[in-house]
Amino acid sequence: MAGQADLHRNVFRLDAKFQDYLRGKRGSAAKLKQLRLAMLQLLEIGEKLPRLIRAVKRIYGGKTLLKRIVQAVERKEYALPKAIYDHAHLKASLNTACDTWACKPSELSTVNKLAASVGRSPGSFSKDLRSSEKSLEIGCLIDVEARREDLVVHIGERALHDMVLAAAEGYLVPKTKKTRFTEVYGLCLGTIRQQRVSRRGGGEYWVRHVYVERAAIQLRARGSRDAVIPDHKSFAVQVDMAKVLFPYLEVVGDFHSHPFLRARSIYRQVGWTLSGEDREYNLNWLKEMRELGQEPRVSFIVAIGRKKRASGRRIARPGLRHVKIMEIGRCLVAISAYRILRNAEYEANGVELEVLAQIPD
Numbered sequence: 001m002a003g004q005a006d007l008h009r010n011v012f013r014l015d016a017k018f019q020d021y022l023r024g025k026r027g028s029a030a031k032l033k034q035l036r037l038a039m040l041q042l043l044e045i046g047e048k049l050p051r052l053i054r055a056v057k058r059i060y061g062g063k064t065l066l067k068r069i070v071q072a073v074e075r076k077e078y079a080l081p082k083a084i085y086d087h088a089h090l091k092a093s094l095n096t097a098c099d100t101w102a103c104k105p106s107e108l109s110t111v112n113k114l115a116a117s118v119g120r121s122p123g124s125f126s127k128d129l130r131s132s133e134k135s136l137e138i139g140c141l142i143d144v145e146a147r148r149e150d151l152v153v154h155i156g157e158r159a160l161h162d163m164v165l166a167a168a169e170g171y172l173v174p175k176t177k178k179t180r181f182t183e184v185y186g187l188c189l190g191t192i193r194q195q196r197v198s199r200r201g202g203g204e205y206w207v208r209h210v211y212v213e214r215a216a217i218q219l220r221a222r223g224s225r226d227a228v229i230p231d232h233k234s235f236a237v238q239v240d241m242a243k244v245l246f247p248y249l250e251v252v253g254d255f256h257s258h259p260f261l262r263a264r265s266i267y268r269q270v271g272w273t274l275s276g277e278d279r280e281y282n283l284n285w286l287k288e289m290r291e292l293g294q295e296p297r298v299s300f301i302v303a304i305g306r307k308k309r310a311s312g313r314r315i316a317r318p319g320l321r322h323v324k325i326m327e328i329g330r331c332l333v334a335i336s337a338y339r340i341l342r343n344a345e346y347e348a349n350g351v352e353l354e355v356l357a358q359i360p361d
């Protein structure tokens with residue numbers, strides 16, 4: 001890996017060229033510091049400041065060196081910024097951070113050295129990434145934090161019943177002669193609690209417990225056979241009302257159903273997975289919820305399909321931690337939980353679903 005091994009050399013060759021260029025010029029010390037800060041910013045969060053781009057143009061070979069440094073930073077979806085973040089802010093040891101993100105210790109020490117030369121500690125540029133657009137773009141914080149978080153989702157009995165009853169109605173009661181069944185939609189209200197856990201050698205880890213106490217079915221959502229479009233006014237009204245009725249709860253997520261003509265299609269088509277449209281939709285929904293002061297963490301799919309006949313056999317369970325399958329009457333119901341990442345993407349990794357209800361087996 002040439003680029004990887006050369007990062008240290010390229011950074012300090014460029015630094016030496018800056019020093020040569022600035023030698024004897026007015027305010028050179030301050031200018032050098034500014035350029036070093038710009039390089040540090042590039043290494044830590046992948047941001048290319050115009051100041052740095054202008055400066056390398058004035059130096060022989062500067063553009064090539066900068067290009068190589070940028071390549072090293074962007075390699076493997078910003079592995080280096082992620083390693084720095086993990087090490088500096090989540091207290092991963094240098095070795096753990098390097099192993100996790102496949103970086104070389106020499107790359108991290110480049111950052112340490114450069115930071116020390118301007119009197120900073122490494123990670124100062126990624127300190128406030130929590131709310132930064134840049135962090136969403138490079139996925140820095142999201143990937144690092146997701147790796148350190150286990151999400152345990154508990155659905156309370158009442159919420160489960162409400163979700164299943166709504167999904168069953170949309171499924172079993174035809175909308176029109178032509179439309180046998182439609183998807184349904186609702187918001188999930190509950191509580192979120194974060195618990196620190198310690199694991200050997202690797203910095204901070206935590207378990208986030210999401211408990212769903214209520215599911216608010218959205219009657220104005222327009223459901224069709226293979227999609228459901230929620231109503232925006234309904235969101236505002238339901239969130240407002242919920243604040244008054246349940247000031248101790250927040251919007252922890254949403255759910256929608258995936259109806260299938262036959263139960264076996266749920267298995268065949270892996271009916272509990274999110275569709276491409278579901279993923280696309282989430283981006284705007286998350287924005288909308290944040291405007292309403294909510295930070296949802298999870299999305300549920302309730303897949304439902306009828307069995308041709310009662311088989312009397314035990315139902316097959318795919319052994320996925322984020323999916324629960326149950327039989328209710330003649331219907332097979334599969335509920336899945338997906339974590340919502342900060343950049344509005346969904347993920348099932350590290351998600352465990354617990355259903356706190358008695359379901360006849």
Ligand SMILES: [Zn+2]
Pocket residue numbers: 256257258274275278
């Ligand atoms: Zn869907």
